[in-house]
Amino acid sequence: xxxxxxxxxxxxxxxxxxxxxxxxxxRCSMAPSCPAKKKVQKSLHDKSIIVATYxxxxxxxxxxxxxxxxxxxxxxxxxPNIKIEEYASSLIKDxxxxxxxxxxxxxxxxxxxxxxxxxxxxxxxxxE
DNA sequence: CGCCTTTGACCCGCGC
DNA sequence: GCGCGGGTCAAAGGCG
Numbered sequence: 001x002x003x004x005x006x007x008x009x010x011x012x013x014x015x016x017x018x019x020x021x022x023x024x025x026x027r028c029s030m031a032p033s034c035p036a037k038k039k040v041q042k043s044l045h046d047k048s049i050i051v052a053t054y055x056x057x058x059x060x061x062x063x064x065x066x067x068x069x070x071x072x073x074x075x076x077x078x079x080p081n082i083k084i085e086e087y088a089s090s091l092i093k094d095x096x097x098x099x100x101x102x103x104x105x106x107x108x109x110x111x112x113x114x115x116x117x118x119x120x121x122x123x124x125x126x127x128e
Numbered sequence: 129c130g131c132c133t134t135t136g137a138c139c140c141g142c143g144c
Numbered sequence: 145g146c147g148c149g150g151g152t153c154a155a156a157g158g159c160g
Contacts, residue, residue, distance in 0.1 A: 009131080009132065009133085010132080010133060010134080011133095011151095011152065011153075011154095012134095012135090012151065012152055012153080013133095013134075013135075014149090014150065014151070014152095016149075016150065017148090017149065017150090023150090025151070025152075027152095029131085029132085039151095
């Protein structure tokens with residue numbers, strides 16, 4: 001399972017016609033009524049690429065921001081199977097992620113979360 | 129003990 | 145109106 005700083009609870013899995021790989025559906029479990037949703041599926045022809053589609057925005061604050069140095073998300077427990085450098089570089093090269101990163105940085109500076117809509121993260125991650 | 133994943137069934141919108 | 149495809153629910157079992 002791919003972790004990104006939020007707590008997700010899987011509520012469904014479906015194999016679609018245009019993608020032989022099963023697609024997983026996640027919902028945010030940190031807040032009781034959080035509209036944020038997440039769909040995870042493998043890329044069509046490169047099975048090592050995991051595509052995570054985020055829908056909606058979180059109602060609640062982010063208690064564990066994965067991009068903050070003080071966060072434990074990148075330090076030890078979240079990504080046991082790959083190198084952090086590979087993880088970071090694969091994220092940084094993605095334009096959509098850059099927007100998220102910018103938002104996260106802006107939030108650490110301003111203390112406010114900026115509005116953002118659905119986004120697509122193409123993570124070069126291995127599946128757990 | 130509580131939260132999570134799993135899995136099949138159900139539901140809903142759309143095209144024919 | 146029916147069939148199909150995609151999204152969600154909910155019960156059961158597992159793991160920390």
